[in-house]
Amino acid sequence: MERPNKITVYRNQKEKHIPGWNFHAASPKREWMQVHTHMYRCLPMTIANQNGWVIESPCNISAVWFGGSDPKTSMHFWIDKEYNVPNPWVKCHFLGGIITFEFDFIIKTTEKTNLLVRGAPNFFIDGLHPLEGLVETDWLSFTFTMNWKVTQPNKLVSFKKGDPICFLQPVPHNYSETFDFEIDYMENNTEFSEQTKAWTKERFAFSDKKNSGLESKKWQKDYFDGRDVHTKEVQPDDVHATKLNLVDPIDQKLPLNSPSLKVVK
Numbered sequence: 001m002e003r004p005n006k007i008t009v010y011r012n013q014k015e016k017h018i019p020g021w022n023f024h025a026a027s028p029k030r031e032w033m034q035v036h037t038h039m040y041r042c043l044p045m046t047i048a049n050q051n052g053w054v055i056e057s058p059c060n061i062s063a064v065w066f067g068g069s070d071p072k073t074s075m076h077f078w079i080d081k082e083y084n085v086p087n088p089w090v091k092c093h094f095l096g097g098i099i100t101f102e103f104d105f106i107i108k109t110t111e112k113t114n115l116l117v118r119g120a121p122n123f124f125i126d127g128l129h130p131l132e133g134l135v136e137t138d139w140l141s142f143t144f145t146m147n148w149k150v151t152q153p154n155k156l157v158s159f160k161k162g163d164p165i166c167f168l169q170p171v172p173h174n175y176s177e178t179f180d181f182e183i184d185y186m187e188n189n190t191e192f193s194e195q196t197k198a199w200t201k202e203r204f205a206f207s208d209k210k211n212s213g214l215e216s217k218k219w220q221k222d223y224f225d226g227r228d229v230h231t232k233e234v235q236p237d238d239v240h241a242t243k244l245n246l247v248d249p250i251d252q253k254l255p256l257n258s259p260s261l262k263v264v265k
Contacts, residue, residue, distance in 0.1 A: 005110040007053070007170065009249065012104050021103065022056040025246035026167065030122055043224045043242060048121040050244045052169035055103075055146070057159040059083045061090055067153035069096040075150075080161075094147065098131070099157075101146040101165055109137040112173040117144060120164035127157040136173065195230040202229055 009023065028046040033039045040046055059080035068074040074096030077088070093100040109115060115137045119130025131147040146166040150157055159165055186193040202220070209215035222229055226240030234240075 003247070005113060005170065007110075007115075007168070008108045010106045010108065012106075020058055021105065022058070023249045024054055024056075025248050026050045026052050026054045026120065026164070028243065032124070033122070038218075041219055041221075041224065045122055047241060047244065050246065051121070052116075052167050053246065053249075054120060054164040055166035055168070057161055057163045057165045059161050061159040062156055063092075063099055063150070063158075064156055065092075065097040065150040065153050067096070071096055071098075075099075093145070097150045097153070099128070099148045099150065103143050103145065106141070106143045107137050107168070108140075109170060111138050113138055113170050114173050116169040116171050117146060118167050118169065119148070120167040123164055125157065125159065125163070127152050127155045134171070138173070195228070199229040 026049060028040075028050045030049060059082070061080075062078040063075055065075050066073075071092040071094065075092040077090065077092075079088075079090065083089075089102045089104070091100055091102070092098060093102075107115065115135045116132065117135050118132040125148075127150060128148045129151055131149055133144065133147075135144050137144075148165075186196065199222070206215060206217075206220050210217075221227075224242065226235035226242075227233070228235070
């Protein structure tokens, strides 16, 4: 069934040329969470992990920022030989200490849908921090860049082949402007206050039973199951989600041997 909104990636050439970007729907998994698997109990985190599409690094990349602001002299890069081309697609372009990925494609989105271009949620690289930009891709006729800030001079920083160097998250145009923002007191909403008190009471009771060995469950799962503590009502699927069902790009499925399967899936 066709979905109401669309993201289209327009390549400049039919042949897959350097660097040959891979796109795929983001996974809920992260390498560090695979080590500490109890972190997957945090449903807001796992939903955030998969709430968009990933662009992978096509090769291994290392860089050093020597300090200073001159983009021509303040950084040095090491890139896998086959990807080291005369017109670099990864470079220091805007400012010393900022790594810029230049994309050879243009993305178009449904009318009044923008793309939040950012680093993958809950994915970390030592010495690097992703910069974010909100791009109006519904009317844009040229491409954008993805940028990472090196946080420490004279430190070797690296992207591995398959690392998610860019995360694409669609958002409605100027969505934040549609909200009022209020600060109120719990006593002004009696029903909500009672719900909160019921949750707090059950939470402390569960912890006491757990600590005394009278509770075998590892966690309550109220939020995970979408269950209201006060009424025990479970939220319907159009209100509560435990996973997202994003489509992969039609013309370029993620290869089964992609290193990204090991990194973010």
